[in-house]
Amino acid sequence: MNVEHIWGEYRSSLQAFLRKNVSNAADVDDLLQEVLIKTYTHMKTIKDPSQIKSWLFQVANNAIIDFYRKQGRQRLVEGEELWHAEDDSSVHNELSQCLTPFIQALPEGEAQMLTAIEINGESQKSYAEKQGVKYSTLKSRVNKSREHLLELYKECCDFTLDANGNLMDYEQKPSSCNKC
The missing domain is CATH 1.10.1740.10 (RNA polymerase sigma factor, region 2, helix turn helix motif)
Known part of the structure; x- marks a missing residue:
């Protein structure tokens, strides 16, 4: 050995x-x-x-x-250091520009939760404490909300993934998607 x-x-x-x-x-x-x-x-x-x-x-x-x-x-990241604020033409950054409208299309509670966690960078544990829910319950809710968000994205875009499931490219569907 x-x-x-x-x-x-x-x-x-x-x-x-x-x-x-x-x-x-x-x-x-x-x-x-x-x-x-x-x-x-x-x-x-x-x-x-x-x-x-x-x-x-x-x-x-x-x-x-x-x-x-x-x-x-590590210190909290702010302003221009945030991944969604970078001026880059990568697929992830292009899609991140649409993140807020898609989140806002979710039910109000899910939108508030994902905005606090995904956009504002609040930890799930901290958010759970503020909302008075168990951390494990909140983790489940976040995962479900992320799945809902993905479904909204899939209504508007076709995604190309690599063998490991990583996003490689996307193409906007010619449908009436008005979120981005």
Whole structure:
């Protein structure tokens, strides 16, 4: 059981797992490197070689959790640093210009929640406390509202996704979509 063999076998699966959970490619590379370092330094603690795969993915999952915790401790991003305020012609930025009208097309409660969380950057936990609901309940509501938002987008646009489900391109449908 050596690192080169293990890494050769599981690197691409780990990278795909990280990509699924972290959108920035540079961050994915950094996290993958962290997993490699932890694999190298802690591989001797694995007693059963049949458990290596689950151990690696647990290390990757912990790296993702640590990454987002660290992100949460950093200062709040404001104004021109916000992703939806960047002047870039990428697909994501083009669609982000339409985000507010689509959110406003949702029922009022969903619109207020997504505006606070997605546009204003309020944490889900903080929003749940302000609204007096359980955090787990709010997470479910946010996911449902995001699904509703996606359905609104799909009414107006056809999306092209890559093999990993990442958005590659879109084309506005010739229908009477008036949200953007």
